[in-house]
Amino acid sequence: MSGYFSEILTGGKSLLVGLGVTFKAMLQPVVTVQYPREKTDVTSSNYRGHIELVRNPETGSFKCIACGLCAKACPSECITVKSEKREGVKGKVLTVFQLDFTKCSLCGSCVEACNKGAIRFSQDYNIAGFTKEEFHYDLLKRLEEMG
């Protein structure tokens, strides 16, 4: 019989100790974020969003020289680079730079492979869509739209 009561005592004590912890936490500042209503910023500039083209500050256009190293380095073959020869311009000119973000695993191989620093990670994290095609990004168009 004494075992029964001592068990109630120890059980009640452990319950109160646990409640004490939660009571203390109740008085502390709230750590949760009410996500759809509140939004957090990306805290780090190193955050890996999908890739985007980098603008050349001198020309105002893209830095990319359409060498295709990024497409070669990609494990999932999600980058398509197309280019053409233009008269009066040295080298190739980029015409298409597409990213199939549904396949991308954000490993960073393309950014690493680029010698010219022409691609970087964007800070977009808040992306959702209804169709697969919404994630087929035309990065050239995106660069133009960004102004």
Added chain:
Amino acid sequence: MKSETNTQQNQSFTLNMGPQHPSTHGVLQVILEMDGEYVLDPQPVLGYIHRMHEKMGESRPCRKFLPNTGRMDYVCALPFNHGYVGLIERAAGIEVPPRAEYIRVITSELNRVASHLLWLGAFLLDLGAFTPIMYSFDDREQILDILEEITGSRLTYCYFRPGGVYQDISDKFIEGTRAFIKRMRSRFSIYEKLVATNIIFIKRAEGVGVISPDMARRYGVTGPLLRGSGISYDIRKQEPYSVYSDFDFDVPVGENGDSLDRYKVRVQEMEQSLRIIEQALDKLPEGPYLGKAPKKIKLPPGDSSFSVEAARGELAYYLVGDGSEIPYRLKIRVPSYSNLSVLPELGRGILLADLVTIMGSFDLVIPEIDR
């Protein structure tokens, strides 16, 4: 009439636990042969999330397999990265600068703490305690923020590269890590009060799922399960890889091999990981973070293997090269697979509720088992 009810009582029936059961943590199915509340024979069914990772490793240049490694065990991705780059470095004879090795140890240990914190929350959630997961996720969030600062991702990291790491650590990272260690040390008392001394938790975990040292050896159980059974075996101590031999840390072991011991071992392991991180930050050498490695890594003919201690136990990679860039054979020995193999023997003749405790204490990650 009487005999008829008796036979009805003795009839066993089949119960499917999973693949959508919350306490199987993913898509694991366990077919249970039941007699009332008692489990007669639990049989795990694997393969629901089989993604051919090994075959993918054998069909592409070795560098391109790196993102896959983080997706096998998504909770503890960095040790999986570590094992694979270690394997490539050993096979191709690539040297790693000391700074890179230290960064690898710091980030891997942070990831281990994050993994154990997630387990702690999820295990207690399985047992019906909701509050601890809130505290453990709060702590884990700090680690994810720290790791995001340098790796760029929050879960499926792809940070290590053959010959080093993707980018150097910043002062912000070091400050953040030191602040986290201080914070985490003060949090252990909360878990002690909330969980370890709680009478309901002790009653549900003590003496449940006892793995004897002999049984652990027979099944090749590794990690906290093995150490919970009283066998002091940790790859970081037994065959130190990377720079683990530079650090002073203990390998916590349990006494009885029950679920409570596995809990204690993991909590103590977190403390030891913090010790390792602290020492590594103090000793952090200057120098390059990425050594010289060829862009196209040729794997010389012959086999090589590399083992690391992941959060769930021994993770071993085995590779056969044939002189080309693409591995001829890649075999991955994952810890959870052999840990799960104990379940049919362990789960015989126990209550269904205890089976949930046992599976929770195993810390299973299903994509890692199925690969």
